[in-house]
Amino acid sequence: MAAPSKILFYVQQSVDTLDLAGPIEVFSHCRRIHDDNSTNFYTPTLTSEHTSIVSEGGLPVSPLVPVNDIYPILNTFDILVILGGSSGPILEGNTEPIHLIKAFSELPKADGKERILFSVCTGSLFLGAAGVLDGLTATTHPYYMNTFKRVTSEKGSTKIVGDRFVVNKSGAGGKKGLKVVTAGGVSSGIDAAVWIVGYLLGDEMRGVVETVIQWGNKGEAGLVI
Numbered sequence: 001m002a003a004p005s006k007i008l009f010y011v012q013q014s015v016d017t018l019d020l021a022g023p024i025e026v027f028s029h030c031r032r033i034h035d036d037n038s039t040n041f042y043t044p045t046l047t048s049e050h051t052s053i054v055s056e057g058g059l060p061v062s063p064l065v066p067v068n069d070i071y072p073i074l075n076t077f078d079i080l081v082i083l084g085g086s087s088g089p090i091l092e093g094n095t096e097p098i099h100l101i102k103a104f105s106e107l108p109k110a111d112g113k114e115r116i117l118f119s120v121c122t123g124s125l126f127l128g129a130a131g132v133l134d135g136l137t138a139t140t141h142p143y144y145m146n147t148f149k150r151v152t153s154e155k156g157s158t159k160i161v162g163d164r165f166v167v168n169k170s171g172a173g174g175k176k177g178l179k180v181v182t183a184g185g186v187s188s189g190i191d192a193a194v195w196i197v198g199y200l201l202g203d204e205m206r207g208v209v210e211t212v213i214q215w216g217n218k219g220e221a222g223l224v225i
Contacts, residue, residue, distance in 0.1 A: 005042045005078040005200070010097040011064065012048060015085040017057035018186050019120040023081055026193035029212045030201060041201060045070075045077070049096050056085055067096055071103065078113065079196075080104045084121030084141065084186075091129055091151065101130040109177030114170050116179045116196065120189030124182040128152040132180060135173030137225055139166050141185035165192035165222035167199075172225070183222075191221050 007027060011020060030041030047070045052062030082097055090098065105117060119127050124140040125148055127133050134156025140148045142162065152158035165183040172180070183192035194215060198206035209215075 004040065006076055007042045007044050007079040007081060008070065008074075008077040009044065009046045009081045009083070010048065010067070010100055011046055011053055011061055011083060012086050012090065012097070013050060013053045014056045015053065015061075015083045016121055016186060017055040017059050019083040019085065019123070019189055020055065020061070021059075022187065022190040023118070023120065023193040025213060026190055026197060026209055029209045030197055030205060041197075042079075047100075067100060070100070074100075074103055075107050075110075077104070077115075079116045079118060082117070082119040082123035082126055083189075084123045087122040087125050087144070087147070091125060094129070098126050098130045101127055101132055105130065105132045105175055105178055107177075114177055114179055116181060118181045118183070118192065118196065120183045120192070121185050124148065125151050127180070127182065128155060128158065131155040132175070133158040133173075133182075136168045136180055137161060137166050137223065138168075138180070138182040139163050139184045139188075139223075140182065143185070161223060163221070163223040164188040165195065167192075167195065167222060167224040169225055188221075190215060195222060195224070 027042050046064050047067045048064040049067055051064055054060050121141045122144050124138055128151040133152050137159040139161055165188055168180045170179040181192050183189045197209050
């Protein structure tokens, strides 16, 4: 039986609503034992530079754990989810979550446990700015491909593709114990989250989640390297 996972979501002002809500919805239906609500797969934590934010769609999100309080306990999280929105100001100012991504990617390999760095939509631009995508294959929202190419070229070499999501091998690019998953625009984050469920909990639980959320893409629309 898979151990429970702690998932950290970084949310910024004007985050895309579905970028956040999609993966949360997927993970919320996961059980380590089917039909046993006491075996929830994950414990979520939402962090930000702000105590509350409003999404691009007008959804207020609060309370949020201050990101400075997260750094001392960052090594306790198994999955870091980076979302799209406000990419211009964040890239120009070199602000969070860029530093959080870099710190998570540099954590020592946990004994026998893999960490997952998962971006949705333009969240991959922040991974690129942090230098995490050097030597990897990645995707982003199709409207931001040119920006993505520019950002990643400044930090090394990244193969950019148009798939709905991309899964790199654990440890690829010299990142020991880290699996990097990038999803394309908005709803692609649901595809990638469904794939993560199957990867961590098996096809049966993935099927359960797909049925509950009535998801038609079946988590098979991405590139798994």
